[in-house]
Amino acid sequence: MLSYLRTRHFLHVFPAQAAVILPRSISNSSSLNMRLVQFQLQGSQKIGVELKNGGDIVNLTDADSKFPNNMVSFLQGGESLLNEAKRCAEEKSTIVSRNAIKILSPITKPEKVICVGLNYKDHCEEQNAPLPEEPLIFSKFPSSIIGNGDPIVIPKISNAVDWEVELAVVIGKRGKHIKAENALDHVAGYTIAHDVSARDWQMQRNGKQWLLGKTFDTFCPLGPALVTKESLPNPHKLGLKCLLNNYPMQDSCTEQLVFKTEACIEWISQFVTLEPGDVILTGTPPGVGVFKDPPVYLKPGDEVTCEIEGIGSITNPVIAEDV
Incomplete structure (x- = not known):
């Protein structure tokens, strides 16, 4: 994003709140590696896990009633629902072909x-x-x-x-x-x-x-x-x-x-x-x-x-x- 300001470049000193921060170590980092998607199947919106970039989808919404049909509600479920999604992705029990769905934006109707x-x-x-x-x-x-x-x-x-x-x-x-x-x-x-x-x-x-x-x-x-x-x-x-x-x-x-x-x-x-x-x-x-x-x-x-x-x-x- 840009500003239309056209002023002389100067050496910048970062304020305290903007200091460069190195990534912290993340616990259980390997357990939640996922590509989450929203998609449309036969006219209905669902969420799932992409097995690879551009690959087939594990249909979470149809795998278990605990999973909603939109990403905002899914994220509101917190880490426990993320862990459940990882388990379903590993089981690969409800895979749908990429060719059978339309991929949507991964987030729709966020608050902000x-x-x-x-x-x-x-x-x-x-x-x-x-x-x-x-x-x-x-x-x-x-x-x-x-x-x-x-x-x-x-x-x-x-x-x-x-x-x-x-x-x-x-x-x-x-x-x-x-x-x-x-x-x-x-x-x-x-x-x-x-x-x-x-x-x-x-x-x-x-x-x-x-x-x-x-x-x-x-x-x-x-x-x-x-x-x-x-x-x-x-x-x-x-x-x-x-x-x-x-x-x-x-x-x-x-x-x-x-x-x-x-x-x-x-x-x-x-x-x-x-x-x-x-x-x-x-x-x-x-x-x-x-x-x-x-x-x-x-x-x-x-x-x-x-x-x-x-x-x-x-x-x-x-x-x-x-x-």
Whole structure:
């Protein structure tokens, strides 16, 4: 995510709450390595465990009545339900073929989608902006969420729609005033987010408030799976890319994050209670269209792919609004 500020770059001193925090060791880390998905089977929504990236699915919802049909309710069940899901995945008793289902966004209808702006060092350099002294927070509405393969719709009232690949953190445990050293206790896992952004509405219209430019319908593709935190013990050293029509536009690493995930959780939880299923978008690296010369924006017929190491990729076609 980006700021339209264009000021001289300066040496940044991190405040105490934003100090770089190395990942803590995680107990029972091997027991909960999973790729959790939401999917549609014969018109009904269900949750499951992906046996491998792009592979068949263990249908949890139909395996046992204790499992709900949506990820938010599943995460509200806590670690005991995660352990039950792991057991079902190992037994492989209710496998459904990938070809028989439609994969949905791993999270739908969360209470909150919280975003961190200007949070990559190399993205700040791209626009000659100073590193922020504290996390810059805005939001998207949950109604902006779509899944892998669903179309991104260019609104009739915008002609400057841009791409932003991001690592998304999914909350698994309720918390307020969470300390950074305890932040991972509240994380269920990670997924890929595409923070689609209408730059005209973000940077010029509506008093330059970011919300409207960020939250048009279809402006938050998520997926393909929710990868549990045990599967990615160091989320701060992951390569991430965005490709437009198979041409690389963004290519960086999460080690460029200004505020790591723990610092973001600590900061955000001062203001709001984080709930299971809440999604935090952690920022985007350089290569967005608005800062190219001349600017490049999405148009109907384009296809955008967002990739993150250890999670996979999501691809969304771009279409015009038909209203």
